[in-house]
Amino acid sequence: xxxxxxxxxxxxxxxLQPIAKxxxxxxxxxxxxxxxxxxxxxxxxxxxxxxxxxxxKYGNCIAIAKAPITKGSWVHTHNxxxxxxxxxxxxxxHKVYDLPDPAPRTFMGYRRKDGRAAIRNELWIIPIVGCxxxxxxxxxxxxxxxxxxxIDGLYSFGHPFGCSQLGDxxxxxxxxxTALVRHPNAGGVLCLGLGCENLVLDMFKEAxxxxxxxxxxxxxxxxxxxxxxxxxxxxxxxxxxxxxxxREELPAxxxxxxxxxxxxxxxxxxxxxxxxxxxxxxxxxxxxxTVLTEVPEMFGAxxxxxxxxxxxxVFNKAVDMVNDFKQYFVSxxxxxxxxxxxxxxxxxxxxxxxxxxxxxxxxxxxQIVDVLRYAEPVTKKGLNVLSGPGNDLVSATDxxxxxAHMILFTTGRGTPFGAPAPTMKISTNTPLFEKKGxxxxxxxGTVAEGKETLDEAGDRLLDxxxxxASGEQVNAEKHGIREISIFKDGVVL
Numbered sequence: 001x002x003x004x005x006x007x008x009x010x011x012x013x014x015x016l017q018p019i020a021k022x023x024x025x026x027x028x029x030x031x032x033x034x035x036x037x038x039x040x041x042x043x044x045x046x047x048x049x050x051x052x053x054x055x056x057k058y059g060n061c062i063a064i065a066k067a068p069i070t071k072g073s074w075v076h077t078h079n080x081x082x083x084x085x086x087x088x089x090x091x092x093x094h095k096v097y098d099l100p101d102p103a104p105r106t107f108m109g110y111r112r113k114d115g116r117a118a119i120r121n122e123l124w125i126i127p128i129v130g131c132x133x134x135x136x137x138x139x140x141x142x143x144x145x146x147x148x149x150x151i152d153g154l155y156s157f158g159h160p161f162g163c164s165q166l167g168d169x170x171x172x173x174x175x176x177x178t179a180l181v182r183h184p185n186a187g188g189v190l191c192l193g194l195g196c197e198n199l200v201l202d203m204f205k206e207a208x209x210x211x212x213x214x215x216x217x218x219x220x221x222x223x224x225x226x227x228x229x230x231x232x233x234x235x236x237x238x239x240x241x242x243x244x245x246x247r248e249e250l251p252a253x254x255x256x257x258x259x260x261x262x263x264x265x266x267x268x269x270x271x272x273x274x275x276x277x278x279x280x281x282x283x284x285x286x287x288x289x290t291v292l293t294e295v296p297e298m299f300g301a302x303x304x305x306x307x308x309x310x311x312x313x314v315f316n317k318a319v320d321m322v323n324d325f326k327q328y329f330v331s332x333x334x335x336x337x338x339x340x341x342x343x344x345x346x347x348x349x350x351x352x353x354x355x356x357x358x359x360x361x362x363x364x365x366x367q368i369v370d371v372l373r374y375a376e377p378v379t380k381k382g383l384n385v386l387s388g389p390g391n392d393l394v395s396a397t398d399x400x401x402x403x404a405h406m407i408l409f410t411t412g413r414g415t416p417f418g419a420p421a422p423t424m425k426i427s428t429n430t431p432l433f434e435k436k437g438x439x440x441x442x443x444x445g446t447v448a449e450g451k452e453t454l455d456e457a458g459d460r461l462l463d464x465x466x467x468x469a470s471g472e473q474v475n476a477e478k479h480g481i482r483e484i485s486i487f488k489d490g491v492v493l
Contacts (some may be wrong), residue, residue, distance in 0.1 A: 001450050002042070003027040004270060005057035005442055012043040012075050014057075014266055016266040016448045019044065030411065035072040040429070041266025041348030041412065051153050055080055055350075058269065059371045060301065060331060062354040068283040075350070082351040084300050090322075092315045095307040096148070097365035099285040100250065100455075105252040105462070108151075108470035110187070110245045113212065117254035119405045119469040120422065121245050123147075123238055125190045125231075126177055128204055129162030129197035132221055139231045144280060151244045152471075154235070157420055157484040163197035164493035165203035170198055172374065175321035176420060178208040178488050179375045179401035185421060187245055187396070188238030191232065195222030247471065253287030255469060256378050258407040259362040260293065262392040264340070265412025267357020267428040269458075269484050272410035272444040275439065276426065277364035278458025279465065284366045284382050291378060291404055293386040293395045294426045295325040299336055300353030301360045305385070316467075317371035326486020328489070347412050360409065374487060393417055393485040401483075406468060413490030414439050414454040416424040417483060418476025426461070441474045 003013040013027050019038040024031060030046050038044050048071050049055065055063040055075060063080035073079070110118040125136040125145065133490035147154050157180065159172045177199075181189050193201055201220060208216075216248040217234040221227040259276055261268060280290040298305060302322050309315035329336045340355045349355045369382035373400055377492055378384050388398040392409075396419035399407050403419050412428040414436045423479070427433040430445035446452050468474055476482070 001448075002110045005030070005046070006057060006270065009056055011045065011047045011049060011056045011060050013046055013271060015042055015044060016267070032223060033072050035070065035156060038074050039348065043266070043348065043350065045071050045073045045075050047071055054102045057354060058324035058357040060304070060353070060357050062300070062357055063351045076348075077345055077350055080350055082353060083159035083350055084158070084446050088302070090302060091356060092309070092312060092321045093303070093307050094309070096367065097308075099143070099366060100279050100473060102282050102285055102462075103212070105286055105466060106249050107252060107255070107466045108247040109254065110251040111248060111250065112184050112245070117250050117405070118187070119255075120152045120185040121150050121187040121188070121242055122152050122185055122492075123188045123235060123242060124183075124186040124420070125192055126181055127156065127158055127162070127176065128191055128193040128199055128201070130158065130160040130166065131163065131194045132192050133195065135157035135221060135227055135231070138228060139190075139235065142228065143232055143235050146235060149243050150240055151239060155420070155482045157482065159484055159486055160465065161488065162199040163487050165198055165490070166493065167489070167490060169488045169490040172485050174199055174204060174207045174490065176206065176375045176397065176401050179485070180420060181208055181211070182377075183400060183403065184419065185405060187242030189217070190234055190238060191216065192231065193218070193220045195220045200353050201225050209282040252283065252285070252466065253381070255283060255288045255465075256291065256403050256405050257288070257465065258291045258293070258396070258402070258404030260392070260396055260399060260407055261297075261359055261362065261410040263411040263413035263415050264344050264347065264349060264355060264358065265428055267445070267448055268349075268410060268412050269361050270428075271447040272412070272428040273358055273361035273459040274454050275444040275447065275461055276362040276408050276410055278454050279461040280362065280364040280383065281366055282462050283366075283465075287381060289378050289381050291372075291384045291386050291399055291402055292360075293357060293388040293389045293399055295321060295387055296329070296336070296354055297352070297390045298322065298360040299326070300351075304357070304360050305368065308363075308366070308368050310369055314368055314371060317469060318368065318385060321371050323385070338341070343413050372402060374398060378403045393419070393483060394487050397422060397486065404463065407467070410444070411436040416479070418481040418483060420482055421483060422470060422474050423476045424465070435459060438479070439475055
């Protein structure tokens with residue numbers, strides 16, 4: 001298969017392999033001769049399209065023709081433009097789709113004392129302020145001997161904030177860091193402060209709320225003579241506590257899985273993203289939860305999602321989330337459609353609508369049960385939408401803070417980063433999988449090659465997720481790549 005015609009109403013097809021000028025191909029009964037070379041992931045016109053005419057892909061308008069486009073032409077940024085503006089009308093046209101009916105599944109995870117499930121039993125050091133990042137790193141290096149028995153690892157998550165911040169930014173930092181402290185994958189947490197930061201310890205503890213003093217310890221470096229010695233003693237206590245947890249069989253319904261894409265290409269919405277969507281439907285059918293974020297990369301495809309809000313209350317929250325993000329752009333003098341990235345465009349994504357229609361494929365077909373604010377925890381079973389930007393590390397940190405045990409990250413171009421939660425990389429195409437074996441964990445390019453259907457790929461992904469949940473490491477974990485990034489908007493003092 002050289003071309004794919006995604007939806008019967010589409011007037012473009014996507015090249016699954018490079019198409020040479022002059023080649024004649026047939027897809028869904030439509031014969032077309034390429035009038036120029038078409039790169040893999042890019043679009044070819046299946047009909048003549050008038051100037052001002054709509055480019056239809058995924059059954060939706062993804063662009064407007066800037067000039068007449070003849071059948072067989074390459075359709076991309078040189079001859080089309082976005083149809084988006086800052087204003088859009090939203091309507092609630094409720095749709096319900098059937099979900100699959102999989103047999104019950106389990107994984108080998110940890111049961112926390114508060115009843116929550118975890119897929120890792122790690123020790124985390126959370127700097128309350130960026131000034132102590134280096135101390136946190138030294139503590140990790142000097143205490144690797146604690147990683148034994150059922151303890152899966154010791155990590156610190158440095159960041160530049162916690163001081164010289166005001167108002168909403170300080171509140172965001174506090175909210176994000178305390179959410180990480182509560183994450184179930186952390187069997188023990190050392191909160192490391194300096195002593196003179198804006199985010200004082202009392203404020204941090206108030207935001208954290210009730211906690212288990214055996215699981216969470218605090219150290220203010222200015223208050224002790226030797227912070228490395230004091231920190232090591234606290235980590236030893238945390239290791240003794242965390243070491244009592246051991247893997248046991250748990251139902252898949254306990255899992256919370258985040259979904260994210262980055263470095264996307266023209267195949268993202270055809271292979272990897274809908275594969276994740278099939279997985280999401282299966283996990284939700286098993287009683288589990290998934291979380292979709294990247295609000296700016298929903299622009300242009302909002303109504304596809306909004307129609308699946310389970311009620312008007314959820315719909316109104318979703319509309320508010322999108323409008324708030326649009327206002328964020330406008331308040332900074334930016335247009336809402338300044339996307340996709342140069343790499344996205346090189347991979348075949350033409351406009352934000354094109355990118356968004358592919359992005360939302362990760363949400364599958366389940367009902368949206370809740371809309372969450374930044375770093376707000378998942379409390380409802382099913383498909384959740386989380387407010388957050390498109391930036392890979394910021395949004396992956398946001399997903400972790402919301403309680404995602406693991407993050408599924410689809411990519412057409414590849415990226416090595418990892419969030420605090422295990423971050424599984426899913427390639428849209430086989431060449432990337434073969435080239436970047438140290439980055440990519442799962443290949444969805446098999447769908448484009450006709451080797452398996454999306455449903456079969458979704459089943460295979462569910463199997464793999466359960467293996468990773470049971471302890472198998474993804475590449476980012478194997479290479480020790482664990483990072484966070486905190487969303488900010490205001491001034492730095």
